[in-house]
Amino acid sequence: MSRVILQPTGNKDAREHYVDTLVKPVDLLKIKPFISTEEFNHLVELYPSGLVPTWGVTAGVNNVNANKWRKIQPADVTFFSANKVLYSYGFVTFKIHNKLLAQHLWEFNSKGETWEYIYFLDELREHDIPISLFNEIVGYSENFKVQGFSVLDEDKSDALLSYFDLESETAxxxxxxxxxxxxxxxxxxxxxxxxxxxxxxxxxxxxxxxxFGNKTIDGCGICGKEYPISFLIAAHIKKRSFCSNEEKLDYRNIVMPMCKFGCDDLFEKGYITVNEGIISVNDKTTTIPLKIYLSHIEGMHCGYWNVDTIKYFDWHRNHHSLSKV
Structure with a gap:
């Protein structure tokens, strides 16, 4: 389950790093000489733009920060804090322990330490959560302040993420x-x-x-157009609420990517169905602009129609042949 990471940025080093490697993401080519080929290829998949928002923490006394860092996983949410406010957040995509890279990016602090426990972020957004509200949501005392790098437990993380309905579109x-x-x-x-x-x-x-695996771009299973995966839904072919547990567990065949630009809604509402692998348009009351949209996808081949998915597409077609708009 996703956890919340609290990262104070009140001191001079943190404020500079926030600007230098988050507000201004790091060029992947600047990172490349310090990481393995496998790590580089993974970052290329995650960041096709080549710009990587990067953060790191020192090991801390008795490795306290390092031990917290080890708990971090993809899709965890980092909140940055200063002046009694959680002012921005981003989703974790990947992490590496790399002292040479940290030294290259941030040099050393006054204690001779570098921020070698590195993690990469995406979907950075500004927010404005007073610490007083945060304390109320997670059940801390009203005097709590974010004074060090920390990772909340699942209950507190769930409370905060659910309150603000935060969920990554990519991680x-x-x-x-x-x-x-x-x-x-x-x-x-x-x-x-x-x-x-x-x-x-x-x-x-x-x-x-x-x-999607580690892809950041994929094609819609209906119109075939490629989009960043944040614009694609992992859509159930057979409506989820009608699936048995056995069918839900057949996840390799029960879901397919559909774009948010129309195809997901049209399929969900039964305006389009798939028959023998070909996209068909149902005879439903509609408008001229919608008819034009439907005409562009009618007759296209659906690449997700195969011997293992036929039964789900057939259910969808039969279900909507009996339904009304």
Whole structure:
């Protein structure tokens, strides 16, 4: 499950690093000489623009920060704090322990330490959360202040993320197949309390990871156009609420990417179906602009139609042949 990382930026070094390697992301070519080929290729997949928002922490006394850093996973959310406000946040994508890279980026502090426990971020956004509100949400005393790098436990993290409904559009939580199975067997989508929202995020994260892997760009399964994955949905072919647990666990065949620019909604509402691999338009009352949109995708081949997915596409077509707008 995603956790919240608190990162104070009140001192001079932190303020400079925030500008130098977050506000102004690091050129990937500047990082390349200090990392392995595998790490470089992974960052290329994560950051096709070649610009990488980068942060790091020192080991800390008795490795206290290093031990906290080891808890960090992709899709965790880092909140940056100063002047009693959580003023921005970003989602973790990847981390590496690399002293030479840290020295190259930030040199050393007055104690001769460098910020070698590095993690990379994406989707950086400004926010404005007073520490007083944060304390109330997570259950801290009203006198709590963010005075050091820390990683919140799952309950406090879930409380904050659910309160602000924060979820990454690109970074994916590492959820194992066994954990996914447990979620499917125990999850009631109608119960949208903190635990329910957490399970929903984890389920979607697992499906997106299974569908997109480390890609940042992929094609819509309906119109075929390529988009950043933040504009693609891991959409169920057979409506999720009608799926048995066994069908939900058939995740390699039950979901496909659909774009937010129309295809996901059109498929969900039954304006389009897939018959023998060909996209068909249902005879539904519509408008001229929508007819024009539908005419561009009608008759196209759906690459996700195959022997393993036929039953789900057939269910979708039969279901919507009986439904009304």
């Amino acid at each position: 994916v939580q590492p959820v194992s197949e066994e954990e996914y199975r447990d979620i499917i067997e125990s999850f009631d989508i109608n119960i949208l309390d903190i635990e329910g929202k957490t399970k929903s995020r984890a389920e979607q994260g697992f499906l997106r990871k299974a569908l």
